Amino acid sequence: MAVSIAAMVAVFILGQVVLLIAIIRPARDGATQVPWWNVFTFGTLTLLFVVLTVRAETLWAANRFQGPSYDALQVEVVGQQYAWYFRYPGTDARFGIVRPELVDAAAGNPLGLDAKDPAARDDLVTSQLVVPVGREVNLRLRSLDVIHGFFIPGMRLKQNAVPGSVFNVHFTPTEIGRYPIVCSQVCGSGHYRMEAELRVVSLNEFSDWLAKHAPVAQVSQ
């Protein structure tokens, strides 16, 4: 991004300066035709665009053309007007069945986990995204109502959560810290306050956090 921005700022300043000089340049008799200058400028700019394009596509391919590694931490992100929910698959490493008709936030089941499904019983649903540092995270994005934009500015990560579909996006946090999660796709009157937090913690802290928040159902078994 820095390269792109620097290049464009430079061209911007250059363009405005040439425009200004062209306007205030003192009068000269006879047409001064400088086609070679145009060809040269066009060639240079074309080269710049080609270089930026190659960089851009390489970066995009590296980030989006391949799925996460097999040992990536799996977390489901569910957007709803105006909150983010995060679901961890639990010890069985499987996301349990969810049913829209079972969704009842007031009863503590905001995602509609089906208690009859064993895989669902150990699923952990939180309002905070906590991940260990250095481990790849794969997010599966869903939405219960309208389109939401899952955006972690600190991770340079953005992907829409679209109802009716599941989209995956993966990243590897490298620095411990707290990062805001916001909504980047207008989703209704509370759009501006649809926020959550990403906490990147050490591996130990992550294990402790998981154990502490493990669903009661699992503990009782």
Place this chain on the structure above:
Amino acid sequence: MKRAAIPPSTTRFALRRIFSTHHHVIALQYGVLALLAVITGTTLSLFMRFHLAWPNLQLPFWGMIRPEDYLALVTMHGTIMVFFVLTVAPVSVWSNLVLPEQIGARQMSLPWLNACGFWITAAAFAVLVAAFFVPQGAPIGGWTAYPPLSAIAATGPGQGAGMDCWIASIGLFCLGSSCGAINMLVTITRERCKGMTLLRMPLTVWSWYTTAILSTIVFPVLLAAALLLLSDRHFGTHYFVPGGLIVAGKLLRQGGDGSPLLWQHLFWFFGHPEVYIAVLPAMGITSSILANFTRRQPGSYKLMVATTLSIGLLGLIVWGHHMFVSGMNPYAGMAFSLTTIAIALPSTVKVLAWLRTLWNGQTNRGAWRATPMLFTLGFISFFIAGGLTGPILAQPMLDSYLHNTYFVLGHFHLIMGMAVVFSMFAATYYWFPLMTGRLMSERLGQWHFWLSLIGAYAVFLPMHLAGLAGLPRHYAQMSGPTTHFGALQPLQREITYSAFLLGAAQLIFLWNLVRSWDHGIVAKSDPWNATTLEWAPPEWFAENHREVSVAPYVDGDRAVNANSAQWKSEQFPAPHRPPAE
């Protein structure tokens, strides 16, 4: 035939014939509509800026702006500006005023359809503004109206009757624009006078031609999408709405497998060419005015035609760059980013051609101070500024940070908003004598220009910084439990102050417009020494109309001078000099 020669009293008479099918009357009608729309849209944006700078203050005539009010303001501002200002002004106002004359035609091919186009568009505007007055007010989903937010009334205030108004308005607008575009296509194809070959048309006509082609392709698609959305809302279909949604705690529609992404594809298939529908005429006007004031042809004529066409055609296959993070296949994202960056090439050619025209031209003799020229230079400046952020946003990985942030706002407000609006100002100052027989005040025009230029940059450049800081658009407030956007509040204040300056500068323009209409300096025939045919005096037209042995535009001066000594003086060489055959 020629408005320049008609005394102002006749103009008023023409205005009185409201339901005229004459293209000059329709041009004025579109002009009034665009002016009303731009005043409304600007006022809404000032309300937004006011709220962003002082979230807790009450607005006059409004009261406290709630978050949904803010989103309604955003949605209506965007819709009004994109459709009723940036489409109506470049495409409909000026083409109706000068296009037939520029190609030596006596009238539009389909004047009745043309008038229909205006009245449908006017109705569309009325229906849109009505959204403010229906229960729960105007829609809040942004001008792109992504379903399911736009498909389900329960998703928020304004998504009921207000959203229906929005859809009806857009549907009407598509119909109206299609009427206008069909008329324009037929007129340019069939009504050119003898000798006016395609490669002798002014570049304005070429840009309207390209625009009309784009319009006939994309507006029907948007119309279809609007109908499908309406059907989803009221007739229980599932084009865009998947089943199993839970809205406001209630389960809606168990079945159905509609795709919200389908709307985005249909909408942006229209939405991106729409940008070129607005910008291409502005480019044509820029080329023409530049040629006129520098007494040079704008670059190579054929190259300018080729770039106009290629920008238009490439514009049809780039819509996916609005959808890099929508969930679209990443391979498609790559393809769309390649086509998008490809547009930078013909755009670069155009800008370089303009710069070269300026460099070699005679602007240094003071001609650049003329108001049409000033605003044209403003267009070029904004086009460079807003254009250069295009290749940044076209990179999918960078866009996945910048998408829907203030960076995008800065980008498209510079290139689509300010650039096109400045070009419209240039056209107004330039062609004003054709409408009134008078000139607008140059002195007020210069004040208008400099204040607007400073105001516009002061508003939209800082938005790029806010975007780089990650601030998403459509945020009614920036304070929350976790975000750090509160630090951007001083920047928001600065933008708001600048927006007020920019808005105030437009009052100078309005005053100039109203005042000059009846009291401006009476213009001599062809006040800017132009060579395009809309300025030809009536006698010249009477003598030569449809009988020209030399193409009027191609070798303008010689042809005109042979017939009318008054129109052209020898000391002004023809600015456009397309290749002689």
